[in-house]
Amino acid sequence: MSCLQTIQDYGLRAIGIGERLLPREDFTLCQQFTLIGSGMIWNIYFGVFALVFGFFFATALAVGKASPNKLFRKPSEWFIFIFRGSPLFIQFFFGYFLFLSLKSAYPFFDPFTAAWLGALIVLFLNTAAYTGEIFYGALQSIPKGDVEAADAYGMTGWSRFRRVIWPTMLRLAWPAYTNEAIFLFHATALVFFSGFPAWQQRGDALYYANYFADKTFNPFVPYPILAFYFILLTLVIVSIFGIVNAKLNRHLPQEARRKLRLRPNVIR
C-alpha cells in the first residue's frame, strides 16, 4: 500500500472519515505519521475553540476581579482560585463524572459526556481562569497616565474601557497570553486520558501515539512524531500571536516595540 493511499485512508480517521479499522500489524512510518497527524485535528479543535471562547470570558473575569464591587469581585476571585488551584487532570475527571450523573437525571446532558463538548467546556473554563488572572495582572499595571489622559478627554464607562483600558491591557498581557495559549494546546493532549471516551477510536494525537507505542512496544517512533507535530503547532501559535502582537503595538515607534519574548514553559 502506497503512502498516498494510507493518507487517503487515515488522514481524516480522527473525525471518522475513511478506513474504519485501525492498522493492526506491520505498522509503517507513513501510517504512524498519518494517524498521529489526523489526531492533531482534535488538539487544534479543542485548543482553538477553548481559546476563542475563553478569551471573552477571561476579559469579564479580569474586570470582575478588579472591580471594587464585592458582588462582582468575590465570584471572579473564587472562580480563578478554583480552576488555577487544582489540577486540570482532576478537573477533567470531575467534569466527566458530573456530566455522567447529570445525564442519568436529565437526557439534555447527553452530548456533554462526549469529549467534543464536555472536554471543551472544562478546557474553556480552565483557560478562562488562567487567562483571567493574566489579564487581571495586566489591568493592575496599566500606566496611571493612560487612564488619566482618557479622563481628561472626557471619556467614561464603556468608551474609556473599549478605547483605552482594554487595548492597553491586551498589549501588556500579550506575552504571557502567548504562553497560556501554548500551554492550552499542550493540555488538550490530556483529554482522552481522563475519562472522556474516544468513541470508535477517534482520538487525539497522543491517543494514537499511545496506541502505536502499546502495539509495537517501541516508544522511540510514535512519541518523537508526536513531538514533531507539537513543535510545529507551537511554532504556528507563536507566529500567529507574534503577528497580533505587532498589530497591537503598531502605533509605537519602531525601537520601543516590545518583541515577543518566548519563555513557553514554567509560567503556568
Place this chain on the structure above:
Amino acid sequence: MFSFCTDPSVLSDRPWMACYLTTGKHMSIYYSVFTVLLLLAITAPVALAFGFGGATAARSSFAPLRWFGKSYIAIVRGVPDIAFFLFFVIALDQGIEYLRHKALCRDWTEPVRQGNDFVVCQAAKMPLGDAPQWVHETYGFSLAVLTFAIVFGAFAANVLFGAMRAVPRAQLETAEAYGMSQRQTFWRVLVPQMWVFALPGLSNLWMVLIKATPLLFLLGVEDIVYWARELGGTKTSRFTDYPHGDWRMWYFLALLVFYLIFTRISEIVLDRLMKRLTHGQATAGGEAQRKAAA
C-alpha cells in the same frame, strides 16, 4: 474499624458513613495520599539537582557540555509534558533492561527487538520475574520519580539559568577583584545570591509539580486517581457490605478540594519565604521592605 460496624445494613446514615470511610479499601486511598506526598518530597530535590546541573552545564565554557545543557532545557519546550511521561517510563524501562541484557547475557545471539516484541533474557528482566510484589511497585514508583525529575529538572534548569544571569554583574566583578577564582566566585557569590531571583520561578514550578502529581495514574502507579475511580464506581450488595451508586463524582470533588487546600497552603508558605529572602537584597522587593520599615 469501629465496633458498631459489624452489620452496616442496619446503620443510620452517619455511622454508616463513618464505617464506610474506614474500610480496608479506603485505607488504601489514604495511603496513596502519602504516595503523592512522597513523590513530591523525593522529586522536588532531585529535580532541583537536575536543574542545577542543567543550568551549570548550559553556562559552561566547554562547548559540548553547553550544547547538552541548552538542548536539555529546550527539549521540554514545545511538547506536552504528558507525552514525556508516557515516553520516558517505557524508554527508561527498556533502556535499563537493554543494558542489563548486554551485561548479563553475553552469549545471547538473537536481536533484542524482534518485530513488535522487546525480548531480553530472563536474568535481565527488571525487576526479576520472581521478585515479590512490593519490589514491582517500588520499581514502578522509582521510574515515575525519575521521569518526573527529568521533566521538571528541565523546567528548573530554565529557571536557575535565568536566575544565574540575573545576579548583578558588579557582584561577580567585585568577587574577582578580591582575587577569587572562578570556582570560588561561583560557589560563594553567584549561588547564594541567585536564589532570590529563582524563587518566583521555582515556586511557580512547585505549583505546577503539585498539579502534575495526578499524572502518576498514567504511569501505572496506584495513586489517588486510581483509587477514586475504583472506590467511587457502582457497588452492588453482592460484592460489598456497603452498596452504593456511582459516586465517582464525589470522590473527584474530594480530590479537587484536597488539591485546592494543598496549593493554597503552599502559596502562603512560599509567600512568607519570599518575604524572608528579599530581606536586605538589592532588589525592588527588598527596597520596598526597607521603606516600609523606615
